[in-house]
Every structure is written in structure tokens, then in C-alpha cells.
Amino acid sequence: MTVSIPTKWRSVLPHLDAPLPPDRTPARVTADKAVSVNLPMALVRQCTRNDEYWEIPLPVLDAYRSYRPTPLWRATRFETAVGAKVPIWVKYEGGNISGSHKLTTALAQAYYYRNAGARELVTGTGAGQWGTALAAACALFGLRCTVFMVGSSLSRKPYRGVLMNMLGAEVQASPSGTTRVSRSAQGQGNSLSLAIGEAVEYAAGRDGAAFCIGSGETYSILHQSVIGIEAGEQLQEQGGEVDAVVGCVGAGSNFGGVALPFHAEARSQGTNAPLLVAAESSSAPKLTQGIYAYDRTDSTDTSPLEAMYTIGSSYSIPDSHSAGLRFHGAAKLVSALRHSGHVAAMAIDQVVALEAGQRFATTELVVPAPESGHALAAAAQLATTGADDLQASHGVLVCVSGHGYLDLSAYQQLLDGELNDQSPDAQALLAAVSGLAPVSTTAAVAQ
Structure with missing residues (x-):
């Protein structure tokens, strides 16, 4: 069987425990000023x-046909390098013009x-x-x-x-x-x-x-569902078995694309879904240190407030090479699944992520983007010692969301020993979320 390009996107909305919380208009924004x-x-x-x-x-x-389906392979050399106890399968999304x-x-x-x-x-x-x-x-x-x-x-x-x-x-x-x-x-x-x-x-x-x-x-997470759909068919074709699916998270389209089709499939079949693990940057730890609250998605003060796991839109996120992960909140769909216990999360340091990226490059001969390095580092942990109560018993699927050929300055800093991490400031995090309305209450929208 040859895996073909999916002709349909798959939505996880029918399989949520409850409808997504509705957006809110900021209280000080009148209808004529709303974005x-x-x-x-x-x-x-x-x-x-x-x-x-x-x-x-x-x-x-027709446009998808220029680069889809994207490849999936078992990263056996990477497994050996990290001491994996279970197979690590890689879905690679970096082979297009972007x-x-x-x-x-x-x-x-x-x-x-x-x-x-x-x-x-x-x-x-x-x-x-x-x-x-x-x-x-x-x-x-x-x-x-x-x-x-x-x-x-x-x-x-x-x-x-x-x-x-x-x-x-x-x-x-x-x-x-x-x-x-x-x-x-x-x-x-x-x-x-x-x-x-x-x-x-x-x-x-x-x-x-x-x-x-x-x-x-x-809708962007829906469009990305082709990643997980393809991956499921490719694993079946190659005889692969996984009980953990990993993707990096800025807001959530990569993680949602690879992971949520597995959740939808398990729900529709009445079976247990794999462990769905969102790998985020430790400098923007919304899923691991944030709160589930209504927050803005940008800096205009006029956009609707969304229910999200957030560290606060006013929090000054430390600079890093993983710019795609430097966002204060997670998508409302990913956040809802996190809140209901269907999504787990791991915060990964920048140095650890780029070290995983270098190891992947030297073993699998693919240079991953720094963002993808976070997912690879998380996958390596799940396949070896585990992290807290998170561990894979049968296999890990990880999405390498992009290539790192335009990120070589980050790897240069790693090689020169000049790369470092800046831990979040606990007091600043607390201050950034202090005025937000928790999703579980009917409190007034934060000003």
C-alpha cells in the first residue's frame, strides 16, 4: 500500500468533552472599536x-501534491545516540519552500x-x-x-x-x-x-x-490534520506502533496537526489515545506554568479575548533562537484539551533543544529548526528515562516541523559554547496573569 495525500481534513471538535469557551470582547472596547x-x-x-x-x-x-505526503521514518541512529528503549518515528515537514x-x-x-x-x-x-x-x-x-x-x-x-x-x-x-x-x-x-x-x-x-x-x-489546526492523518497511515504501512505523539508548541498548529487526529481516531473507535505531548520552550511555559484564562492574542487591545493557557500577554518573554515558540498563549483548542486532561506538556530548555537538534543532524542527516529541537528533546526523554510521569512503552512519533538551514547561527552559538537559557521570572509571570479572568469563572473580562 502506498500512502496517498489525504483528500479531507479531520476535525477534533466533535470529540471534545465540552464545546470550546466562547471568545469575549474586551470590556473597554465598544462595538465600533472592536477589531x-x-x-x-x-x-x-x-x-x-x-x-x-x-x-x-x-x-x-493540487498545491499539496508538490510536497505531500511528507516522509515518515524510524530514526534508528538517533535512537541509538540517545539510548532509546522504544522506537522513535519521525514525521518530517521541512521539505517545501517555506x-x-x-x-x-x-x-x-x-x-x-x-x-x-x-x-x-x-x-x-x-x-x-x-x-x-x-x-x-x-x-x-x-x-x-x-x-x-x-x-x-x-x-x-x-x-x-x-x-x-x-x-x-x-x-x-x-x-x-x-x-x-x-x-x-x-x-x-x-x-x-x-x-x-x-x-x-x-x-x-x-x-x-x-x-x-x-x-x-x-481552522489552521484543522488544515494541519493532514500531518497526523498521513502519519497514522504510514505507521500502519510500516508496522510501527506508538503510544506517544510529540510536537513542539508555539500556539499549537504543528502539535495539533500531528497529534489531534490520533485523539479523534481513538474517540471514534472507542479506544485509548496515545499520550499527546506538547513540547514548549522553557522561556514561554504557558502549558506547564501558565493559567487557563481569558487573554488577548495580540497587542492591539481590541481583538477578542480567547480562553487559553497563558503566561500573560504582557509578560516580556526572554529572547531565544526558537522565535516560533515565543508566544504567550496556546491555541484555545489545544488549551481546552490540556484543561480536560487529554494533552500533556513538557518545557524544554533552548540548549537541550539545540543539542537534540545537533544529535539528530549527525545521526539522521537532517538539520531541524530550533523549534523542532524541542520536540526531539522531549521525544528522547519519553523514549528513555521519561519525564515525571510521562514515558513511552511502545514507541514515540515526533513531528520535525521544519528545517534549520536558516537557523545555523543558533547552532554556531551552541558549538561555540555561547548559548544559554534564561529562566522565567516567577514574580513577573505572576504579575502578568494577575488580572486575567480564569475560564472556570464568570468573572469580568480583565482590563
Whole structure:
């Protein structure tokens, strides 16, 4: 049997223990001041309806054929290097023009936005993988593209900007100083939240422009379900058995894409799902040290508040090479599953992540992105000594969400012994979440 490209996305919404908590409008934002994202109705339906399967539009499916299905293999040399007691299976998403899994939802979103009448898409990006993916998708579907990229990340990875420019996108380093939100930001320089806030403001002021995002939204996680669907079929074809699935988490599209189809399948069959482990950065530990509360997703103060595990949108996240993980909150879908006990989490230090990435490069001959290094480090722990009460007994599936060829400066610092970690400040974390309304209460929305 040869695994083919899935023709349908699979939603986990029908298999939740309870509906997702509704978004809230910030109390000080009047209806005429609330942000308007102009979301296509097709994407709205994918967030709100309980249909389990969604047909992939033919133009999107045709674009997928250039790089899907993506490879899956047993990383036997990596297993030996880390002393694994069980097999480690790798699903690799770095073999497309964006270098990551992000292209899978970018293509779908560009298609839907174009059909809804948009002429330009605007976004914020951390490590640049999402920005590159959206630039490529806009080029394919004939849309203009503007990207606000976290400035510190762009300075480390200037060729990300070159690639986006080559694909026709305009790239601005954030904070740009050209938007109200960047000029008024305090202590949030070089944050993904700020870059997203700039994109929201910029899109709102341009005719024919629409803001779109590639990670935390329920529809983007739906689009990424092809990762887990393919992986399940590939494991079956190769005789692989896993009882743990791992993905790195910035907001949640990579983890959701690889892990949630396994949850949906287990629920539909009435069986036990594998252990679903979200590997996050120890510098942005929303799932391991955050609270489940209503918080903003960007820095505009006008976007709806979402129910999420968060360390507070005002928390100043320490700089790191894993820019894609430097987000204060997790997707509301991932957060709900974490809250109901269906998702576990591990916080991984930057040095440990890049050491795992180097070990993977020398054994499997693939250079992973720093973000993916977090997932590899978590997988190695699960396959060896375990972490707390988390351990794999049969096998681990890990998603390597992207390549690290544009992140070699991070590996250079690792080789030179100049890489270090900055632990979260406990008092600052407490202060950043102190005014937020817990999801489990009916408290007023935090101001």
C-alpha cells in the first residue's frame, strides 16, 4: 500500500468533552472599536461546526501534491545516540519552500481569502516560517502579501526576509515604528504578540487587505490534520506502533496537526489515545506554568479575548533562537484539551533543544529548526528515562516541523559554547496573569 495525500481534513471538535469557551470582547472596547478580521465564512464554519471531515478544495489539494505526503521514518541512529528503549518515528515537514509545516494552512487560507475577495494578506511571524509560507501561498494564488517579522529574528535570519521578498512579499521588522501599536508598546519589543498586533492594525487600514494567522486558530489546526492523518497511515504501512505523539508548541498548529487526529481516531473507535505531548520552550511555559484564562492574542487591545493557557500577554518573554515558540498563549483548542486532561506538556530548555537538534543532524542527516529541537528533546526523554510521569512503552512519533538551514547561527552559538537559557521570572509571570479572568469563572473580562 502506498500512502496517498489525504483528500479531507479531520476535525477534533466533535470529540471534545465540552464545546470550546466562547471568545469575549474586551470590556473597554465598544462595538465600533472592536477589531474586524474579515474572516471568510468558510473558515468561520471550520471553527464552529462539528463536522468531522472537510473536503480539501481541489486547487489546494493540487498545491499539496508538490510536497505531500511528507516522509515518515524510524530514526534508528538517533535512537541509538540517545539510548532509546522504544522506537522513535519521525514525521518530517521541512521539505517545501517555506521549510516547515506552515505551508499546509497557508495554501488553504490564501485560497479561501482570495475567494472571499481579499487582494492582500497581512500577517505577523516569529521565526519566519509562517511568513515565508504565506508569501509563497499568496504568490501562487495571486495576492499581495505584507509580513511583520519579529525584528530580532529577522536580524539573525536575514535570508528569511530575502526569500519572502523573492516571493513578492513586503517585509517589515517589528517593532516597525510605523503603527500605533508599535509606538505605544512598552516592554514588548521583539515579541510575536507585537508583530501580530502590527499586522492586525495595518490590515485594518488598507482597502482589500485582510489579516490572517497561521498557528493558533482552530481552522489552521484543522488544515494541519493532514500531518497526523498521513502519519497514522504510514505507521500502519510500516508496522510501527506508538503510544506517544510529540510536537513542539508555539500556539499549537504543528502539535495539533500531528497529534489531534490520533485523539479523534481513538474517540471514534472507542479506544485509548496515545499520550499527546506538547513540547514548549522553557522561556514561554504557558502549558506547564501558565493559567487557563481569558487573554488577548495580540497587542492591539481590541481583538477578542480567547480562553487559553497563558503566561500573560504582557509578560516580556526572554529572547531565544526558537522565535516560533515565543508566544504567550496556546491555541484555545489545544488549551481546552490540556484543561480536560487529554494533552500533556513538557518545557524544554533552548540548549537541550539545540543539542537534540545537533544529535539528530549527525545521526539522521537532517538539520531541524530550533523549534523542532524541542520536540526531539522531549521525544528522547519519553523514549528513555521519561519525564515525571510521562514515558513511552511502545514507541514515540515526533513531528520535525521544519528545517534549520536558516537557523545555523543558533547552532554556531551552541558549538561555540555561547548559548544559554534564561529562566522565567516567577514574580513577573505572576504579575502578568494577575488580572486575567480564569475560564472556570464568570468573572469580568480583565482590563
